Amino acid sequence: MNSKLLKLFVVLSGQLLTIMDIFILNVSIPSIQRDLHASNGEMQMMITSYLIGFASFLITGGRLGDVYGRKKIFITGMLFFMLSSLACGLSSGAVLLVVSRFVQGISAAIMAPQVLSIIQVLFPDHEERTKAMGWYGITIGIGTILGQFLGGYFSSLKGWEEPWRLIFLINIPICLIAVFCSFRQLEESTVRSKKSFDIWGVLVLSAGLFLITYALTASEEKGMDLQNGIMMTVSAGILIYFVKEQKNKMKKDRSYLIDFELFSLKNFNLGIIAVSFFFIMLDSYFYILSVFFQDGLKISPLMAGEIIVFQGLGFILASVFSVQLILKYGKNALIAGLIVIIAVLVLQVFLFRISTGFYMFCLLLFLHGLGIGTVIPSLANIALSGMSEKLTGNASGVYNTFQQIAAIIGIVAIGGLFYYSLGDQPLTGNYHHAFSIAVLINVLCLLFVIVAVLRVPDNVLPKRKT
Incomplete structure (x- = not known):
């Protein structure tokens, strides 16, 4: 197989897992709720906690790849995704599953930006990149269908006690194969920089994005009540502060999280x-x-x-x-x-x-x-x-x-x-x-x-x- 194509399939495994686990839980909600004695609110949080963690740390994940190396961060994200999937599969209660899903979302956020970044570096030619992005689109489609299919299939297995746990445990062999292939096939790419990583920027941005995504997802069920309105307002203030601080850091040639160029x-x-x-x-x-x-x-x-x-x-x-x-x-x-x-x-x-x-x-x-x-x-x-x-x-x-x-x-x-x-x-x-x-x-x-x-x-x- 063409070396570039093999590398493409390796990184697309990260995209497949990211998309698959957005949808894999939906069909299994009734059986999970019954086995864990979870409330409707807890079930909603199991779905949204993944998306909140994912949306809150994507920019951080992209910057981590730039500073420390995209191969290294992709593998790190994959390993944490595997461990958080194991935690989801072994969860003894609803709260633990919500927390594990949040960590799983953060792991996906560390992994996902490396996929597009590696594709851009691996395929500089327009025609090659267009074909690679075609495979990227195919992966999204397969992940969407596969997530819903596997969620329904595993949840309906007979002769298994709490078979829904398999919807998370199936990620483990996929992650192990992807990590092994990543070590062997991917080459490191990074941006040479003497600056340290902007930890304060990560904390500020993640807090702002967490509040806005949490408020938006919570308002889907309860509407834009006072609590959600306050969170949105605080989030806006945090993000405005973040933008001003990042621009100031760039002017002073200090470590930053987002390059506003x-x-x-x-x-x-x-x-x-x-x-x-x-x-x-x-x-x-x-x-x-x-x-x-x-x-x-x-x-x-x-x-x-x-x-x-x-x-x-x-x-x-x-x-x-x-x-x-x-x-x-x-x-x-x-x-x-x-x-x-x-x-x-x-x-x-x-x-x-x-x-x-x-x-x-x-x-x-x-x-x-x-x-x-x-x-x-x-x-x-x-x-x-x-x-x-x-x-x-x-x-x-x-x-x-x-x-x-x-x-x-x-x-x-x-x-x-x-x-x-x-x-x-x-x-x-x-x-x-x-x-x-x-x-x-x-x-x-x-x-x-x-x-x-x-x-x-x-x-x-x-x-x-x-």
């Missing part, structure tokens, strides 16, 4: 805008779709899962073929993918009815997946295009952080609007009305993405010379 790069700013609006749309869509299917259209959870699998299949297929489309048509292929998503969303407003046949649902979700798979890999390519190796790790962490926070904002804001539109005693018509309003907001988000992509210079996603 990033935000002087047009491509990076456009990529951040595009990925933020895209994930506000995407995660809110999936959150609302599940509720609309089961409560509004009375589709069983099993059938809803089968339909959503077709979205994942479309995603994977598009990630394979989008590489050639991007190389042939440049950013026009990306815009075409966004238009496909808009068209499918509009069709869903008219065709998602109780009377609609199973295969029509599958077709529309498959087409939606095709559009998603065409877009996601190229958004990262835009943001990191032309990035110097000095800034790559920092950029990867910032990019992933914006993506995760945007996803939470989408779920809270558009999900809140959806529930507000339902009313107190919703009927099927009310669900359809609320879904239509949410889709309209999603379409507006996609229009912002299109505007950002149109402003991207043609040489960022150049067409292959014929």
Whole structure:
């Protein structure tokens, strides 16, 4: 096998685990709640604690890779992910599982930025990098499907006592193989710097991001009450202080966590805008779709899962073929993918009815997946295009952080609007009305993405010379 391709598959194992463990818990909630005697609030925290830890430490993870070496930090993150997965699998109570999931999220945050950074360093050529990002997109699709499948499969095993523990323990052999291959295959890359690591910056930024992500996830259940409002306000103050302090440190040539030179790069700013609006749309869509299917259209959870699998299949297929489309048509292929998503969303407003046949649902979700798979890999390519190796790790962490926070904002804001539109005693018509309003907001988000992509210079996603 090609040496670069083998190295790519090694680092993509980190992306696979990161995505898989976002989704693997969802299907297992009833059995975990029964065995651990957990409350509804504790179950929600098991899901959100991973995302809070993940979003809070992504920028730190990127900077760690820059300073101490991406290979070293990738392996460190993988080892901690393995240990925290073991802790999750052996948890004797709900609180211990919540804490273990939080540590697992932090481990994923240390690992994930190294994936994009190593891809940028490993594939400097545009055509090679585009193909590599295609594999990156395929990995996201596989992780999404595999997480939901394994969660359901392990939780339903007969003859096992508390079989849901296997959804965490399965990570251990994957991590061991990935660590072994990383030692043998990956080469170290780092940014030469005599400066020490900015520990105070880590503490300040992590506190600010923790508060904002916790407040946003908590408001999904309780709304924006006084406690969440105070946390959001305090978080804003901490983050403003962090930005001022970091700029001051850069002026004085002292250790810093974020290089604000990033935000002087047009491509990076456009990529951040595009990925933020895209994930506000995407995660809110999936959150609302599940509720609309089961409560509004009375589709069983099993059938809803089968339909959503077709979205994942479309995603994977598009990630394979989008590489050639991007190389042939440049950013026009990306815009075409966004238009496909808009068209499918509009069709869903008219065709998602109780009377609609199973295969029509599958077709529309498959087409939606095709559009998603065409877009996601190229958004990262835009943001990191032309990035110097000095800034790559920092950029990867910032990019992933914006993506995760945007996803939470989408779920809270558009999900809140959806529930507000339902009313107190919703009927099927009310669900359809609320879904239509949410889709309209999603379409507006996609229009912002299109505007950002149109402003991207043609040489960022150049067409292959014929």
